[in-house]
Amino acid sequence: xxxxxxxxxxxxxxxxxxxxxxxxxxxxxxxxxxxxxxxxxxxxxxxxxxxxxxxxxxxxxxxxxxxxxxxxxxxxxxxxxxxxxxxxxxxxxxxxxxxxxxxxxxxxxxxxxxxxxxxxxxxxxxxxxxxxxxxxxxxxxxxxxxxxxxxxxxxxxxxxxxxxxxxxxxxxxxxxxxxxxxxxxxxxxxxxxxxxxxxxxxxxxxxxxxxxxxxxxxxxxxxxxxxxxxxxxxxxxxxxxxxxxxxxxxxxxxxxxxxxxxxxxxxxxxxxxxxxxxxxxxxxxxxxxxxxxxxxxxxxxxxxxxxxxxxxxxxxxxxxx
Numbered sequence: 336x337x338x339x340x341x342x343x344x345x346x347x348x349x350x351x352x353x354x355x356x357x358x359x360x361x362x363x364x365x366x367x368x369x370x371x372x373x374x375x376x377x378x379x380x381x382x383x384x385x386x387x388x389x390x391x392x393x394x395x396x397x398x399x400x401x402x403x404x405x406x407x408x409x410x411x412x413x414x415x416x417x418x419x420x421x422x423x424x425x426x427x428x429x430x431x432x433x434x435x436x437x438x439x440x441x442x443x444x445x446x447x448x449x450x451x452x453x454x455x456x457x458x459x460x461x462x463x464x465x466x467x468x469x470x471x472x473x474x475x476x477x478x479x480x481x482x483x484x485x486x487x488x489x490x491x492x493x494x495x496x497x498x499x500x501x502x503x504x505x506x507x508x509x510x511x512x513x514x515x516x517x518x519x520x521x522x523x524x525x526x527x528x529x530x531x532x533x534x535x536x537x538x539x540x541x542x543x544x545x546x547x548x549x550x551x552x553x554x555x556x557x558x559x560x561x562x563x564x565x566x567x568x569x570x571x572x573x574x575x576x577x578x579x580x581x582x583x584x585x586x587x588x589x590x591x592x593x594x595x596x597x598x599x600x601x602x603x604x605x606x607x608x609x610x611x612x613x614x615x616x617x618x619x620x621x622x623x624x625x626x627x628x629x630x631x632x633x634x635x636x637x638x639x640x641x642x643x644x645x646x647x648x649x650x651x652x653x654x655x656x
Contacts, residue, residue: 339431339432340380340429340430340431341368341369341431342363342364342427342428342429343360343361343362343363343368343430344360344362344427344428345358345359345360345422345423345424345426345428346359346361347359347424348423351404351484351485352477352481352482352484352486353479353481353482354406354407354482355404355405355407355484356418356419357392357402357403357404357405357484357485358418359400359401360400360402360403360428360430361399361400367398367399368398368399368401369432369433370395370398371395371433371435372395372433372438372439373438373456373459373462373463374390374438374439374456374460374555375391375395375433375434375459376389376391376433376434376435376436376437377391377401377403377430377432377433377434378430378434378612379403379414379418379429379430380428380429380430381418381421381428382417382421385417387414387415388605388610388612389403389404389405390403390404390437390455390456390459391403391433391456391459392404392454392455392456392459392485393459394462395459396466401430401433403455404452404455404484404485405418405452406451436555436610437456437527437554439463439464439527440525442469442524442525442551443521443524444469444470444471444523444524445460445470445525446471446472446520446525446527447460447464447471447527448473448476448526448527448528448538449473449474449528449530450476450477450529450531450534450535451478451482451531451534452484452530453528453529453531453555454475454477454483454484455484455529456555457473457528458485458489460527461492461494461497461498462492462494464494465493471494471497472497472499473497474501474516475489475498475499475500476501476502476503476530476534477501477503478503479505480500480504483502486500499511514544514545517542517547518545522548523551524551525551525552526538526542526547526551526552526553527553528554528555529554530556531556532627535554535556538554539552539554568587568646570583570584570585570586571583571646571647571649571650571651571652572650572651572652573590573594573647573651573652573653573654574651574652574653574654575599575654575656576618576654576655576656581651582594582597589642589643589646590642590643590652590654591603591606591643594642594656599656601613601615601642601656607627607644608626608628608641608645609626609627610628611626611628611629611641613641613643614628614629614639614641615640615641615656616638616639616654616655617637617638617639617652617654618653619652619653620648620649620651620652621637621647621649621652622637622646622648622652623646623647623648624640624641624645625645625646626640626644626645628641629641640652642654
């Protein structure tokens with residue numbers, strides 16, 4: 336995988352909603368940007384070693400720009416705060432080429448579900464499906480109209496009649512009745528959902544209750560809380576296959592942090608087990624998977640793990656490093 340960085344300029348920054356800004360990124364030399372597909376994201380190097388992932392939300396046919404939306408998160412670990420406070424129109428940034436872990440599949444019909452800032456990849460999907468003339472509907476859940484980004488853009492789009500807004504602050508009649516919605520859908524429908532963990536868990540639970548085929552439910556998380564083990568985390572050791580060196584991972588630290596501090600570089604981005612950037616091969620031992628990136632079958636294979644948040648069930652893990 337290429338790790339080359341692209342140099343871009345912020346052509347325009349706009350306030351899209353309360354605590355949400357969009358950034359239009361163009362190549363500094365005016366060249367076309369690499370192509371992308373709906374659901375793709377880019378890594379943005381925010382500064383001071385911070386790398387954060389943001390979904391592209393403009394129509395995928397566009398090559399002259401990338402558009403991202405960034406929520407100012409009160410629990411920010413530095414990324415969103417830096418974007419909101421430091422990155423203005425005219426600023427230059429380094430980004431990666433687009434990557435897509437959340438692509439659209441061939442389907443007779445699609446249901447797009449967005450929670451909060453999770454609207455960004457879902458909006459690109461709506462643009463793509465609309466351009467294809469593919470049947471779909473989109474439901475956008477937000478705390479209030481003031482916190483729903485891109486409302487004017489959606490209202491002016493060709494697919495506006497297919498989009499339904501739901502607000503926590505509104506009356507009960509307009510809130511998303513997902514069980515009723517799923518009950519009326521054709522079983523061939525593919526479901527795409529993106530948003531905070533509570534939203535994802537709710538939708539997954541409803542889909543499971545309706546026996547929706549797992550392979551037809553596609554999702555992407557926007558942040559995750561890493562839960563400690565019952566009774567608290569315990570220290571363990573990791574061994575590097577290349578050198579034989581062994582490192583102790585304390586209960587209050589991570590494999591990623593300990594190895595990076597020791598000069599063993601592992602590329603990382605979200606540091607929450609969501610993106611898969613730091614995925615590392617395991618040669619021996621049993622990981623304690625804490626990520627949201629690997630599927631259940633991939634976790635059960637125990638041959639890879641996310642060192643940013645996952646730990647070990649055995650006294651030692653041997654890593655392919």
